[in-house]
Amino acid sequence: MFELHDISKRYGEGAASHLALDGVSLAFAEPSLTCILGPSGCGKTTLLNIMGGLDGDFEGSVSINGVSTSGFSETMWDAYRSTQVGFVFQEPHLIDYLTVAENVRIALDMATARSGAAVDADAAVARALADAGIGELGDRLPSELSGGQAQRVAIARALVKEPRIVLADEPTGSLDSANSAAIMQLLADIAHTRLVVVVTHDRDSAERFATHIIEMNDGKVVSHRRLRAQTAAAKTTAAHAPRAKAKSASAVFELARRHLKxxxxxxxxxxxxxxxxxxxxxxxxxxxxxxxxxxDEVATNSLISSPIEIKEDGTANALQSLSFDTGGLLTQGAAEGETPTAVTAGMQAQIMLYAALENRQECDLSSFITHLDLSESDIRDNAFDVQMRYPIELNVYDRNNNQIVKAGKATILRNIDPSTIFGEQATEIIEQKLPDPANLMRQFVINDETGETPYELLAGRYPESYDELVIITARDGSVSDYFIYAAGIEDYHTLVDAATDITMGNDFEIPEQTPSYSFDDLLGLTYKVVPTCDYYYKENGIWQDGRSQKDFRKKLLADATELTVVGIVRPNEAIDNGTEIGTLAYDEGLIPYLVDAANDSEIVQEQLADPEYDVLTGESFSATPATEAQRADFENTKQALLDAMDPELFSDYKRQLIESLSYSQVIALKQQLGGYMNVDGSLNVSEGDIRQIASLPDSTFAAFLEQYAPSSLNAGYKKNLDALGAVDLMKPTEIDIYAKSMDANDAILAEIEEYNEHMELTGANSAPLATSNSNSALxxxxxxxxxxxxxxxxxxxxxxxxxxxxxxxxxxxxxxxxxxxxxxxxxxxxxxxxxxxxxxxxxxxxxxxxxxxxxxxxxxxxxxxxxxxxxxxxxxxxxxxxxxxxxxxxxxxxxxxxxxxxxxxxxxxxxxxxxxxxx
Incomplete structure (x- = not known):
């Protein structure tokens, strides 16, 4: 039993409102065919919408088999329409891109998705179409149907889900009389098993087919007549609030797919x-x-070719870390697209000067070395190797006593002297195209504690003592012919002879080169290394340089330390950047060996014993000018410094410091300021730079002088020790760190930053460590x-x-x-x-x-x-x-x-x- 209790519905508000239903109460028996008659606007369709759950905004209540719908949520009303109500409208409202069968099935899919019932959809659709008298039209599109056929599809769509109630709103309004009668007959047949409510203007059809007729006017029920007995008794069950399941997604997705198609x-x-x-x-x-x-590839490949570099010179570190934006970051010129109205000046020079002055101290690399050996430091664990660099010369000779490395650089170009053949300009280009002479020989990278190395062994073994070398090849085992000649594997004199023939206009042949060398050919090659101090011998109490004396050099090389090639290696795949063309790599013990040899040598011992005496000249290191010319140079340079220091800008203390400088200090400053000295001896410094220097605190100015012209300065003494290779192994000029990976590289840089912060907190009087990498510009x-x-x-x-x-x-x-x-x-x-x-x-x-x-x-x-x-x-x-x-x-x-x-x-x-x- 479907019951309406005192249903009222009003549209609009205030004076413009319209009362569509006014206290309607009705009861509908199941099964039956009830027709609702009345003039247009009397509330028939509104009543039907309320019964079907399309309009929930009304007063009164609805009950179905005794269950009130007053507590229904919107979702429950949706479920009610989906499972218990079938609608038939005046227009069929078929979905034009679905076939007849698909139009019917969409209603079934919605119903079964909510009820969860297992239904043979194809059979149910076929049965509904057959019941509607259009079983053969399932594959047609709505555009291929007549009006009567389309309305039958709408009825089949309403019936396919086996609803309790069928609500038809003027289903024959747009049909001719024959089709109208057929549709009403179909609805009458349906009413044998369920409640069918039809809103219609066709009184004759209502009188003919309906079991009940309800007449309405002005929103009220005028009459409710029973015309004939019900033809069958439907099984009455208590109604339950419909379940609002959300399983209709698949049906909706299929609908979306068909629409897109x-x-x-x-x-x-x-x-x-x-x-x-x-x-x-x-x-x-x-x-x-x-x-x-x-x-990442460049950075990883450059882990060995471009290690993390830390220099002793704080100023060099600061300047190297500067990055200038040539696109205009440091200038204040006209905006892009505008015409400049004046010439603007950038600030590069000022920034460089400030960076140099602020970082004028030396970096305390000795303390950093101590830090590396602490247990809490992870740098050595994250690195293949940590190498110290010192200002000593590396001098190496091949097996034919030809010097292949002088002061750390390959001598091949100097020995061949291409300028005599090609000219100076061509020689400069050749030098640019050929490898860096400093890369012919370098320290082998290996972690002493773990044995880890970025190289793979091809033959022999890794170096284990100061007098052992390895040859580093490219990944494919190749080396360049430049290396072959530069390393003395082939005699460079064959090139010199060919060059001579070319110069003299003689017939010449390009020297033949061995296409390949077996590992056995290269293993066992020997070289001689000579400490710089050994080039000197004492004669008549004066130390002489014997490098130009053939007999002395022959004897020197005969007694020189021998270096032996014990292995051949190549870069591992991770760090290979394709630039390795051949290198002689020595053990980490070679440099300390040369330093010890220098410190133990007679000439160095003699120099250390008397810092005021120049062992190379036999004269004293004079702290005062010895000649009239030196005295004049001293006075002129000091006066030039004082002239540049405007008394109104510079404090008396700063001027007194300059006036108190010794001869050695003045000469040292003159060397530092060489680029700023005019021919007449005056200083060429801009007013802006002078003002910046004048603004420095007195203590900072004094520290600046002490760095570049220390009061204990004896330039000649220090120069001699450096030239002879006598250095302090705890005071390197540079530290190179070879990280194992990019993550390790980042960890090392982070630890260096933490170290700098710690040193700053402890008040260390040294410049912070700054790192650099040659690939940063690229x-x-x-x-x-x-x-x-x-x-x-x-x-x-x-x-x-x-x-x-x-x-x-x-x-x-x-x-x-x-x-x-x-x-x-x-x-x-x-x-x-x-x-x-x-x-x-x-x-x-x-x-x-x-x-x-x-x-x-x-x-x-x-x-x-x-x-x-x-x-x-x-x-x-x-x-x-x-x-x-x-x-x-x-x-x-x-x-x-x-x-x-x-x-x-x-x-x-x-x-x-x-x-x-x-x-």
Whole structure:
């Protein structure tokens, strides 16, 4: 029994309000066919909407088999319409892109999704179509049906879910008399098993087919007549509040799929527009990924060729760490695109001067060495090797007594002297193209504690003592012919002879070179190393340099320390950067051996014994000018310094310090200021620089003088010791740290920063340690160019995403307007607001996902073009790399953007009143 108790419904407010229903109370028996008659506007359709749960805003109550609906939520009303009510409207409201069978099935899918019942959908749809008399029309589209056939499909759609109630709102209003009679007969047949309520203006049909007739006028029931007995008794069960299950997603998704297929043209265009934003995002990510991979590769490959460098000179560290933006960061010129009205000056010189003055102290590398040996330091664990550099000369000879390394640098070019053949300019170019002479021989990188090294052993073994070497080859085992001659493996004199023949105009042949060397050919090669102090011998009480004396040199080399090649190695794959062309690498013990040899030598011992006596000249290191010319130079230089110090700017203390300088101190300062001295001896310093120096505190100014002209200065004495190789092993001039990996590199830099902070807190009177790397400029350039490209792409992304989102928003909005009736009928069949939102969200999700796929595919196609662009801008290849894994996040991002863009119009469509949508 379906009962209405005192139902009232008012539209509008105030004087403009209209009372559509006024205290209507009715009871409907099941099964029966009840027709509601009355003039237009009397409340018939409103009553039907309330009975079907389409309109819940009313006064009074509804009960079904004794269960009141007053406590129903919106979701429960949706479930009620989905499972217990079937609607038939004046217009069929078929979904035009679904077939007849699919139009019927969508109602069944909604019902079974909520009820959870297991139903043979195909059989149920076929049965409903057969009952409606259109069993053979299942595969047709709505556009292929007549009006009567379309209305029968609507009835089949209402019946397929076996509802308790069928509500028909003027189902014959747009049909001819024959079809009207057929539809009414069909509804009468249906009424044998359920309650059928029909709103109609056709009194004759009502009198003919109805079991009950209700007449209404002005929102009230005028009469309720029973025309005939019920033809059958339906099984009456107590009604239960419908379950509001949310399992209709699959049915909605299928509906979305069919709509996209039907509107494939619009869907493709929307997908293409949406893909532009994804394309820009993928390309930006690809450049970021490629640039980062390139920089990581460069950084990893340079772990050995460009170690972390820490210099003793605080000023050098500070200047090396400066980075000037030539694009205008340090200038105040006209903005881009504007015509300058004046010449502006940059601040590079001032910044360099301040950096030099603020870091004028030496870095205390001795304390840092002590720190390295502490248990809490992880630097040695994170490094392949920590190497100390000293200002000593490395002098090495090959097996033919030809000097191949002088003062640490290869001598091959000096020995050949290409300037006599090609000229000075060509020689300069040759020197630029050939490897750095300082790289012919270097210390082998290995961790003494763990034995870890960035090199792989090809033959022999690693060096284990000061007199052992290894040859470092390229990854493929090759070395350059430059190395072959520079290392004395082949005699460079054959090149010299060929060069002589060319110069003399004689016939010449390019010397033949051995194409390869067996490991046994190279293992066992010997070299001689000579400490600089051994070049000197004493004659008549004066030390003489014997390097130019053939007999002395022959005897010296015969007794010199021998270095033997004991191994052949190559870089491991991780650090190989393709630049290794051949190197002689010595053991870490060689430099300490040479230092010990110097300190134990007679000439150094004699120099140490008398710091005031120059062992190389036999004269004293005079602290006062010895000649008239020296005296004049001393006075002129000191006066030039004082003249530059304006008494109004410089304190008396600063001027007194200059006046008290000794001869050695003045000469040392003159050497430091050589670039600022004019021919007449005056100082050429800008007024701005003078003011900056004058502004320094007196203590800072004094410390500056003490660094470059210490009061205990004896320039000749220190110069002699350095030249002879007598250095303090605890006072290196540079420390090079070879990190094991980029993560280890970062950890080392972080620990150095912590060390600096600790030293600052303890008040250490030394400059902070500063690190540098020779690849930083290249990495900065690549970062700058890729950053510019990324910024351009970022702007395009904003524009493209805005365009994509607007396109999806617009398409969704237009679609929601076009599909008003579809949304209305779905709501009448029990779809929730969430289902309607899902419908549009699913469509946009598919569009966005395909946009992600399309954008990624196009990015793969554009990758070579973008690589050409970055190659032109940076001279580096492969900076744009689109990885395969980016497809998945691109698809997800495209789907997310599309769903978000269309969500607002989707929610707006879902919030629409289904009654208004259907009329």
């Amino acid at each position: 039907n509107k494939r043209g619009r869907s493709i265009i929307t997908t293409l527009v949406a893909s532009i934003g994804i394309l820009c995002i993928v390309l930006m990510s690809a450049i970021n990924i490629g640039a980062r991979a390139y920089m 990495l900065a350039r690549v970062t700058s160019v890729t950053g510019t490209i990324v910024r351009v792409l970022a702007v395009l992304i904003v524009i493209a995403l805005a365009m994509s989102m607007f396109m999806v928003f617009s398409v969704t909005y237009v679609s929601s307007i076009e599909r008003r009736r579809e949304i209305g009928i779905l709501r009448a069949m029990g779809s929730t607001r969430r289902d309607i939102v899902r419908l549009f969200d699913y469509e946009n999700l598919v569009i966005g996902a395909f946009a992600g796929v399309v954008g990624t595919i196009v990015s793969f196609l554009l990758q070579p073009l973008l690589n050409l662009l970055t190659l032109f801008l940076t001279a580096q290849t492969g900076l744009c790399h689109v990885p395969l894994w980016i497809v998945f996040p691109a698809v997800l991002l495209g789907a997310l953007i599309a769903v978000l863009a269309g969500h607002i119009p989707a929610r707006r469509a879902a919030a629409s009143d289904p009654v208004e949508l259907l009329h």
